[in-house]
Amino acid sequence: MSELPVVPLGSVADELLLQVTAFADATSAGSVDLGTPVPTCPDWSLRDLARHLGRVHRRVAETISRGGDELVAHHEVADPEPPGARDEVATWLLAGAAELVSAMTDAGPDRRVAGFLGPAPVSWWARRMLHETVVHRYDAEATAGTRPWVGVGPELAADGIAESFSLLETFGARRADLAGSGETIHVHATDETSCEWLVTRAASGVSVTHGHVRADVAVRGPAAALFAVLTNRRAPDAPADDLGAVEVLGDPAVLRDWLRVSGL
Template identity: 60%
Template sequence: MRDQLLLQATAFADAVSSEKAGDLSGPVPTCPDWTLRDLVRHLGRVHRRVTATITSGSERMVARDAEIPDGEPPESRDEVATWVLAGAAALVEAFEAGPSDREVGGFVGPTPVVWWERRQLHELLVHRLDAEIAVGIEPLADVSPELAVDGIAEWYDLITAFRSGSRRLRGTGETVHLHATDEPSGEWFIVRGPEGVTITREHGKADVAVRGPARALLAAVTGRRGLDDLEVFGDPAHAEDWIRVAALD
């Protein structure tokens, strides 16, 4: 997982330091109101905040607006890649410095370091997708179906842990089935009940089924792409509404 994190950081850095990125003032279509520089800053600061949280051993995550060493990206696009990779490397060093079950600050309380490893890998994967879409590079070209499926699983794990009872996600019993066609483990059955949503890893007959390659499914699930590259069976409105409310970052 740590090697994958560095690989995804390298791909992100390549995208935002490419000639197509220009002066980093261009928009990121998948992150409204953000420029590429905003995206770089966000990701680099997240890496540094998590690193500081782990190395401090605090039971609270370092605050979003806290002073963070080296917390601002350089002005020169040529130096941006180095800044991004330095943050990712420091993060991996923090992961390697102690046991993975050690608890540190998380979103709402202490969480094992290993939880942060997976969270940061998929944070990188999704923001790599943002960057590559913004600069016109084929998104996630070298990402395996297995990694893309775990990205979807991690996204839905976050919903289950933190948002399953959200009013936005509730429904009247609508069901959605998602199926990655290139990875056997990539199936989800979603039920939007009046008390909240349940998400299970199983096959089932639903009001709508969405099928396709894992990378395309990840892009849709996270709100980065529509359903055009996927097969939809049943009422597409159910799938579109679920993705709309569940893709909030």
Template identity: 45%
Template sequence: MGLLTHERYCDEIIRLTEELRAALRGADLGATVPTCPDWTLRELAEHVGRAHRWAGEIVRTRSAEMVPDDKVPDNAPADDDPATLDAWLADGAAGAVAALREAGPDAEVWTWAWEQSTGFWARRMALETVVHLADAALTADVPYTVTPELAADTIDEWLQIVVFVQAHGDREAAELRGEERSLHLHATDVPDAEWLIEIGADGVTWRRAHAKADVAVRGSLTDLMLVLNRRLAPGSDRVEVLGDAALLDFWLARTAFG
């Protein structure tokens, strides 16, 4: 498992948004999202729709700099009607995907990260939707599933983000350095889905590997992804934590950016 194709990411943006829309239908849009307590379910949905439109506008215009929110067309639903929100979400995903497909993966555009390409935005928007779909499903009390490829890629990308923001001065991530310590993620339902995260004097490094670590987390691949993204508590009976549980808590507390 590794990076998916550009077309697959585009397909997933559409499919995952359809699942998000399905989770919202009939749900209390004023309910607080437990995993994002500053947001209601409606605000979570609007965040996803705005993210799709923002990335789509960057790609569509081949922008070499960040596009301000007020320059993004149709950046909010027209009214509070759930049907309007549903159509707005669908249109945002479709517009972003149309721009991404027209551009292909290799056009140079602004991003906030390590790669200045349209392919970055296809992956980022797909995986953004993976995580926020989990938020919505939890709030609406509906089932949540994700393919192994997407779950593994979400873990990979999140670890890339941690390394990137640490290198660029994030104060919380800066504390993930010093004494050598390690964390191991071990999926129990997917072969070879394992990660070794190492903290050392120079900061965080990671690789796909089976190795002994100071703390290990075992569970389904989806649940490992949810723990790493702070969507499932490490004390849940869905995962097993072996070794230095305080180190896992330390990691999660210092990777809460974004």
């Protein structure tokens, strides 16, 4: 898979703050209870989801600030628990995101810090945290019953797809379930020319290449709708909604099995 495009750190930081604000708004929407189960993450409540995102932001912020060769341990994260009052959870989430943006800005995009599999530049963490937040924003809004991903445009969604594919390639060697017997999946965004991919599940692992190629199954539609499908936030055959409609061409079983093993 080719190198992902370089995005200015300031742009990513600004977008991250917008996305975490939307997430925080969902936790405060209407009369939604923080104990409400998250339909897209069935083992979690809305409080669990908020706790996860807030802790991740704080952990990465501390990892960047400290430098070093190892991720900050979960038990070392400061202020790891959201407040009990629902109205205070949004403030806690925003504070964690602000801490993360401050750490990234102070360090600069090129500084190398601990990553998942060795050193990674701060710019890599910025992109990872942005899309972690975008995906969980969908979860929070689905739980609150509000329209998911209002304002998430094709460029952001397409970059989320690209980033998720890069993660699958990175961890492919550790995930035997991602391998296959040559099955291919073509992903094609209809509103973003950069978003066209071929996923190949070879016996040796997963490869992802860019371009328009025939495959066992093709899934096409607006980038945001595709991103929701590829992260298992929306079924491929779900009715069209505000994000648009997704079309599956070819063998749907190939797509179903890919989503079973690859969804984030």
